[in-house]
Every structure is written in structure tokens, then in C-alpha cells.
Amino acid sequence: MMRKRTKYGKYALNVFAGLGLVYLFAPIFFIVAFSFNKPKGNFNIAWQSFTFDNWLHPFAEQSLTRALWKSLEIAAISTLISTILGSLIAVALSRYKFRGSEGINLFLVLPLTTPEIVLGSSLATLFLGQNFIDFGMTTIIIAHIMFQVSFVALTVRARIRGFDWTLEQAAQDLGATPLRTFMKVTFPLILPGILAASLLAFALSIDDFIITFFNSGPVQTFPLQIYGASRVRIPPQINVLASMILFFSVAILMTGTIAGMRKSAEKQATAKKFTLLHRK
Amino acid sequence: MTETVVRQNRIARNADRVGMAAMIVASVCLVALGAHWVSGPMVSVVVLVLLLVLGGVLGLAVTGGPEARRLLAPYGLLKPGMLWLALFFLAPVWSLLRISLSTKESRFSVQYNFSWAFQNYATAFRDFGKQFEHAFVYAAIATVLTILIGYPLAYVIAFRGGKYKNILLGLVVIPFFTSYLIRTIAWSTILADRGFVVRAMNAVGIGNVFEWLHIMDNGKLLNTPAAVIGGLTYNFLPFMLLPIYVSLEKIDTNLVNAAGDLYSSASRAFRKVVFPLSIPGVFAGTLLTFIPAAGDFVNAQFLGNPNTTMIGNSIQDQFLKQNNYPVASAMAAVLMVSIATLVLLYTRIFGTEDLA
Numbered sequence: 001m002m003r004k005r006t007k008y009g010k011y012a013l014n015v016f017a018g019l020g021l022v023y024l025f026a027p028i029f030f031i032v033a034f035s036f037n038k039p040k041g042n043f044n045i046a047w048q049s050f051t052f053d054n055w056l057h058p059f060a061e062q063s064l065t066r067a068l069w070k071s072l073e074i075a076a077i078s079t080l081i082s083t084i085l086g087s088l089i090a091v092a093l094s095r096y097k098f099r100g101s102e103g104i105n106l107f108l109v110l111p112l113t114t115p116e117i118v119l120g121s122s123l124a125t126l127f128l129g130q131n132f133i134d135f136g137m138t139t140i141i142i143a144h145i146m147f148q149v150s151f152v153a154l155t156v157r158a159r160i161r162g163f164d165w166t167l168e169q170a171a172q173d174l175g176a177t178p179l180r181t182f183m184k185v186t187f188p189l190i191l192p193g194i195l196a197a198s199l200l201a202f203a204l205s206i207d208d209f210i211i212t213f214f215n216s217g218p219v220q221t222f223p224l225q226i227y228g229a230s231r232v233r234i235p236p237q238i239n240v241l242a243s244m245i246l247f248f249s250v251a252i253l254m255t256g257t258i259a260g261m262r263k264s265a266e267k268q269a270t271a272k273k274f275t276l277l278h279r280k
Numbered sequence: 281m282t283e284t285v286v287r288q289n290r291i292a293r294n295a296d297r298v299g300m301a302a303m304i305v306a307s308v309c310l311v312a313l314g315a316h317w318v319s320g321p322m323v324s325v326v327v328l329v330l331l332l333v334l335g336g337v338l339g340l341a342v343t344g345g346p347e348a349r350r351l352l353a354p355y356g357l358l359k360p361g362m363l364w365l366a367l368f369f370l371a372p373v374w375s376l377l378r379i380s381l382s383t384k385e386s387r388f389s390v391q392y393n394f395s396w397a398f399q400n401y402a403t404a405f406r407d408f409g410k411q412f413e414h415a416f417v418y419a420a421i422a423t424v425l426t427i428l429i430g431y432p433l434a435y436v437i438a439f440r441g442g443k444y445k446n447i448l449l450g451l452v453v454i455p456f457f458t459s460y461l462i463r464t465i466a467w468s469t470i471l472a473d474r475g476f477v478v479r480a481m482n483a484v485g486i487g488n489v490f491e492w493l494h495i496m497d498n499g500k501l502l503n504t505p506a507a508v509i510g511g512l513t514y515n516f517l518p519f520m521l522l523p524i525y526v527s528l529e530k531i532d533t534n535l536v537n538a539a540g541d542l543y544s545s546a547s548r549a550f551r552k553v554v555f556p557l558s559i560p561g562v563f564a565g566t567l568l569t570f571i572p573a574a575g576d577f578v579n580a581q582f583l584g585n586p587n588t589t590m591i592g593n594s595i596q597d598q599f600l601k602q603n604n605y606p607v608a609s610a611m612a613a614v615l616m617v618s619i620a621t622l623v624l625l626y627t628r629i630f631g632t633e634d635l636a
Contacts, residue, residue, distance in 0.1 A: 009546075017436035020429055021451060024517070027466035028455045034469075045469040085361035092357035100300050104358060111369055113567065113623055115575025117592045118616045121599050122372035125379050125609060129316050146368040149361050207460050209578065210592075214599070226461045230582075234465065242462045249457035253450055 028246070035239035042233035054236040058244065061237040067225035068241060074137065074221060075205035078144035083198040085145070086152025091190070093153070094160050111150045119147060120214035127215065135217025143215045144208060148201040155200055159193025199252070206245075292348035295340060299355030302337040306330055306359070307366035314371030315378065373616070380609035392606060400610040408594045408611055414580075415591040415615070418505065419573035422512035423520070426569050427562060429513070430521035434561075435554075438528035449525065456518050461578065467511055468582045471502040503585040511579035516572060520565035527561030528554070563630050571619055591615055 034044055038051040059065040089108070093101060111119065123143050133139060167189070171181040209223040216224055226238055291298065309330040312318050318326050341352050380400055382392040405412075437448045455463070470477055478501050481487045490496040495506040531554060539549035577592030591611060599608035 013432055013436060014440065017433045020433040023429070023514070024452060024455045027463050027470065027514075028458060030466045030470055031458055031462060045472065085364055088357040089361040092354040096354035098300075098351075098354040099296050101354075104362070107362075107365070111365070113571055113619070114373075115571055115592075115615060115619060117575040117577065117595055118376070118612045119369070119372075121595060121608060121612045122376035123368060124599070125375045125605065126314055126368070126372040128605070129375065142368055145364065149364060153361065203457075209461055210576075213596070223459055223461050226459065226465070230461075230465060238462060242458045245459070246454070246457050250450075250454055253454075257446060257450065 031239050032243045032246075035236060035243045037236055037239075039236055042235075044234045044236045044239065054240045058237060058240045061235050063220070064222075064225055064229075064235070064237055064241065067220045068222045070137075070219060071206050071222040074140055074144060075202050078141045078148060078205050079198050079202045081141075082145045082148035082152050082201050083194060086149045086197065086201075087156050087190075087194050089149070089153040090156035090160065090193075093157050094163065095165055108150050108153055111147055112154075116147075116208075116210040117214075119143075120211035123211070124214040135215060136219050139215045139217065140212055140219060140221065143211050144205045147208075147211060148204060151204060152197040152201050155197035156190070156193045159196060160190050163189065203249070291340065292344040292351075295344055295348035295351035296355070298340060299337060299352045302333045303355055303359055303362060305333050306363060307370070309333070310363060310367040311371045311374055314367050315375040317374070317378075376609045377613055379605050380613045382606050384604070384606060397606065400606045401614065403607050404610040404614055408591065411589055411591045411594045412614070414505075414588060415574045416618075418509050418512060418580075418588075418590060419570050419576075421509050422516065422573050423566055423570045425509070425513040426517050426520035426565070427524075430517055430565065431524055431558075431562070434521050434525040434528055438525055438531075439533070452521060453518060460515060463515065464511055464578055464582045467507075467514065468502060471507055471510075471583070473500055473502060477501065502583060503588075505584070505588050507583040508580050508588050508590075511583045512573045512576060515576075515579065516569040519568035519572070520562075523564040523568065524558060524561040527558045531557050559630070563626075567623060567626070571623075574619060575615060 034047070035054055036050050036052065037044055037047055038049045038053065039046070040048050054060075089104075092098075093104065120143070123139075123146065127133060127135060127139050133142075167185055168181050171185045172178070176184065207223065209227065212221055212224060213227070220228065222241075229235075229238075309326050312326055313323065313330075337352065337355075341349055341356065344352070378394055379392060381397050382394045382400075383397045385391045385393070433452065437445060437452070441448050469475065472478070478487075478499070481490065481496075481501075482499065487496060487499060490501075491499075495501070495504070497504045497506075501507060535553050535557075536549055539553050540546070544552065574590075575592050577590060577596050580588055580590045580593050595608050595611045595615070598604045598611065602608075
């Protein structure tokens with residue numbers, strides 16, 4: 001009796017998880033499917049007929065395309081700067097024991113525990129009262145770096161937690177200059193963590209809406225353009241571009257996973273060879 | 281001659297104190313400058329102090345020898361990022377608080393004067409009490425729902441995923457590679473009044489059940505509180521699921537097997553072993569879900585109606601449309617302080633050491 005019940009319980013849980021996945025993908029199916037729709041009127045919300053037209057002309061909506069390029073530009077610049085600032089913080093926190101590191105740790109979490117609307121509106125009050133910078137690209141980039149820095153610092157710190165810093169000592173004992181030590185030993189070893197963090201920062205920047213909304217001025221990013229257009233018209237190109245971004249990210253995710261798997265397989269193979277050699 | 285050397289050595293040995301003090305002083309200077317705390321000739325004084333402090337530390341690093349350089353290194357690495365956060369995170373919060381206590385010269389003016397105007401807070405509570413209530417109630421319900429959906433899903437992936445674990449985890453994350461706004465707009469189309477979901481519900485006859493549960497309202501799914509909560513739940517689900525998954529994944533399955541060997545039933549093993557060990561994940565997930573959900577205005581805008589607006593909608597409207605910065609800032613300040621208080625209380629009760 002007892003065993004039977006747990007068995008059913010097991011199935012029930014799997015079915016529930018399956019339903020959860022269906023729920024997660026419901027709007028995604030919808031977005032991709034409607035990228036093949038031929039809408040009547042301005043709103044791509046009722047299914048009319050199947051067409052490849054939208055995919056053949058993905059950049060037909062000029063304002064949308066321009067906004068997407070703007071978003072990519074902003075994401076590239078802000079990611080570059082925030083990755084540098086955040087990684088330096090992460091290295092300081094994990095490499096050195098120093099006075100006040102606990103305070104810094106707490107301070108880094110603060111922007112993450114502040115609602116975006118507070119971050120966005122407060123930054124806007126800062127820009128309102130001055131004459132140095134106009135609202136636009138610069139203010140958006142500043143805002144994005146502000147929320148990216150914490151994410152980068154915490155991600156990189158988590159990834160290099162187990163790093164063996166005595167390797168640096170070893171390199172210097174062998175006569176390497178500090179610069180050479182960094183370029184040849186430290187940097188290559190912490191690079192995967194930094195890359196992962198910068199991908200996250202890039203994704204956060206591309207998709208940010210609330211903070212950007214308060215600090216954009218006349219500049220239209222991709223999310224802002226969609227928001228502004230959504231009351232007047234929802235062209236199918238939105239779905240096409242969204243699907244493209246989706247497929248592109250999935251491709252990156254998959255190459256990352258496959259590369260990771262191949263690398264660990266290679267490592268195992270080398271380890272095996274090594275042990276075999278030494279057994280002889 | 282020797283005296284100066286001794287003094288220099290003392291400074292070099294305490295270089296870490298110097299480095300920390302310099303960082304704090306520089307941050308305070310930046311906050312003061314950014315938030316317009318100082319004005320007139322004081323601005324030049326503060327700029328001078330800032331430059332002197334940064335120059336002084338640089339000088340110490342150059343002349344202080346290897347010991348001082350080693351002690352100063354972490355502060356040097358921290359400084360660029362920390363000063364950025366001081367100027368663009370701390371200073372804005374300070375200026376937000378200042379503006380929340382200011383009065384505008386006239387309704388259409390963008391000039392405001394600091395005057396301890398606490399009436400802004402009175403206005404915020406009086407006119408927007410309902411929106412505060414919606415924000416906290418909707419966010420709380422959405423957080424509970426993300427636990428109910430996210431926990432079993434994370435559990436199945438962590439313990440039954442086997443070699444498909446990474447693929448399953450990827451599947452969970454993929455939907456969130458599409459834009460946040462597009463996802464929300466997609467939900468508004470799915471739940472639309474003449475959409476197939478509503479039609480199917482009415483055809484099968486479960487519409488009345490949903491009506492009774494207050495999920496549907498006069499045959500509508502869209503533009504109801506339930507739709508707003510549903511949208512929040514969907515959009516913030518990964519913030520709950522991933523931390524829970526991480527904490528479940530760490531659990532040593534031998535512990536569960538040991539419980540079974542000691543004649544514990546499966547459900548008892550879950551209650552006594554697995555669940556307690558996963559609490560840090562639930563804790564982090566709750567913070568990561570509740571905080572953004574309480575400040576959100578996108579879901580209420582696309583999935584709600586004028587009676588379901590949350591505090592985020594009001595702040596956005598007062599700030600960007602009415603140009604009523606003082607009251608908008610007061611609302612943002614109340615939101616910030618109440619969330620900080622909730623987080624503190626929550627940490628006290630369920631306290632775990634690392635938040636991030």
C-alpha cells in the first residue's frame with residue numbers, strides 16, 4: 001500500500017514539473033508562432049494566416065531596428081566598463097584580507113535589494129539638478145553601469161572563491177615580474193568567471209526597462225521602443241527580433257555548455273593518460 | 281633626518297588605515313557634490329579635498345615602499361567601482377530624500393526648494409495608500425506562488441534530472457532570454473477576452489469555478505488582480521527557482537539515503553532533512569522575488585486595470601507625467617524604507633549569513 005502511494009506521489013511530482021515547464025514556455029511558443037503571422041491592422045494579436053514575410057524582412061520596422069542597435073551599443077559600452085570595475089572589486093575582496101571588507105560586502109548587496117523603480121527615480125533626481133550631462137545615451141550608460149557593477153562583482157567573486165593565490169607567489173619566485181604574473185597566471189585563470197559575469201551584465205543591460213525609462217531622455221532603447229509602440233501598434237517584427245535574440249542566446253548557451261563538457265572530457269582523458277603513463 | 285624616516289615608516293605600516301580613510305572621505309565628497317549638498321564656494325573646497333585625498337594616497341603608494349603598496353592594493357582595486365557607486369547610487373538616494381522634503385515653486389515648475397516639507401509624505405500616504413497596499417499584497421502572493429511552482433520544479437531537476445540536469449536547467453532559463461516587456465505583452469494576448477484560453481474555459485464550463493475563486497471577473501481573465509499577480513509570478517519565477525535549485529543541488533544524497541535506512545518515510549525524510557537544508561535557497565529566492573515584484577509597474581500596466589495599479593505605477597506617473605518630483609520621491613523613499621525594514625526583519629527571523 002505504502003509503496004504504491006509514494007510511487008504515485010513520484011509521478012505526480014514529475015507531472016507537476018512538466019506542467020511547470022509548459023507554463024514557462026507558453027508565452028514563448030506564442031511569441032515565436034506569432035512571428036509567422038500576417039496580422040490584420042496594427043496589432044499582431046489575433047491569428048490570421050501563416051507567412052514567412054516577417055522573417056524575410058526582419059528589419060522592416062526602422063524605428064525598432066534603430067532602437068535595437070542603440071540597445072546593443074549601450075549594452076556593449078556599459079558591460080565593458082562595469083566588467084572592469086566589478087572584477088577589480090571582486091579581486092580585491094577575494095585576494096586580500098583587509099579592514100572594512102565586510103562593510104564592502106554589505107554595501108555591494110544594497111543596490112540589489114533596492115527596487116529598480118527607486119534606483120531609476122533617484123538617479124533621475126541626481127541628473128535633474130545639474131547642467132553637465134543631458135538625459136540621453138550617457139545617462140543610460142551611467143545607470144546601467146551602476147546596477148551592473150554589483151552583479152559583476154558578486155558573480156566574479158563567487159566564481160573565483162576557490163582560487164589558489166599562492167600561484168602568483170610561485171610565478172614571482174620563478175622570476176616573473178608582477179605584470180607578467182598577472183598576464184600569464186592570474187588573468188587566464190580568472191577569465192572564465194569574468195566572461196560569465198560580463199554575459200550576465202550584457203543581458204541585464206539589453207533587457208532593462210524600468211531604470212532606463214527614468215533616465216533615457218529622448219533616446220529609445222529596444223524595450224522603450226516596444227513600450228512606446230505597444231499602445232499604437234504591435235508589428236510582427238517585434239516577435240521576429242525577440243525570437244532572433246532568443247535563438248541567439250540559446251546558441252551561446254549551448255556552445256558554452258558543449259565547450260564546458262568537451263573541456264571536462266579532455267581533462268579526464270589527460271588525467272587518464274597521465275595515470276597510465278605513471279603506472280608503467 | 282631619522283625622525284622623518286621613522287614617521288614615514290609609521291605611515292607606511294598603517295597604510296591600510298590611510299587607504300580606507302581616503303576611500304571614505306572621497307566617497308563623502310562625491311556624495312556631497314552629486315547630491316547638491318554643498319553650494320557656492322564650498323564646491324571648490326570639496327573638489328580640492330577630493331583631489332588632495334586621492335593624490336595623497338597615490339603619493340603614499342609611490343613613495344611608501346612595498347609594504348605600504350601591499351596594504352594599499354585592495355583599496356586601490358576597490359576605489360573605481362566604489363566611487364562610482366558612491367556617486368551614482370548613494371548620492372542619488374540622498375538627493376531623492378532631499379527632494380522628497382522639498383516644495384515646488386509652482387505646479388509646472390521643475391525648480392524645488394528644500395524646506396522639510398513633510399506634507400509630501402502625508403500626501404503620499406493619503407492619496408496612494410491603496411497602491412502601497414496593492415504593491416505589497418500582490419508581491420507577497422506572487423512570492424508564495426513562485427515558491428509553490430518553483431520548489432517542486434527545482435526539486436525534480438536537482439534530484440531526478442540525472443544526466444539531463446543541465447539541459448532541464450537550460451530549458452527553465454531559456455524563456456527569460458526574451459524581452460521582459462514582450463513576455464508580458466504576450467501574456468496579455470494569451471489572456472485576452474476573446475482569446476482561446478477564456479473561450480476554452482467558458483466552453484468547458486470551469487469559468488464559473490474561476491469566477492467563484494475571484495480569479496475571473498465577469499468572464500474576463502485579463503485586467504484583473506489575478507492577471508497582475510500571475511504576470512508577477514511568471515516574470516520573477518527564475519529568481520526563486522535558481523537559488524532553490526542551487527541549495528538543493530548541494531545536498532548530499534547520502535543524507536537522504538541515511539534517513540531511509542533509519543526507517544524514515546520519504547515524506548518525513550523530506551521534512552526533516554531536505555527541506556531544512558534548502559531553506560537558504562528559499563530565503564534568497566524570497567528576497568530576489570519580493571523586492572522587484574513590489575516595485576514593478578509593467579505587469580500592472582499591461583495585465584491590470586485602473587483599480588489594480590501598484591505603487592510603481594503611481595511613482596512613474598507622478599514623476600514622469602505630472603513632474604511632481606517631491607511626492608514621487610516621497611513615495612519612492614517610503615517604498616525603499618519599508619522594503620529595507622522588511623528585509624531586516626526577515627533576516628533577523630530566518631537569518632542566514634550570506635545574502636547574495
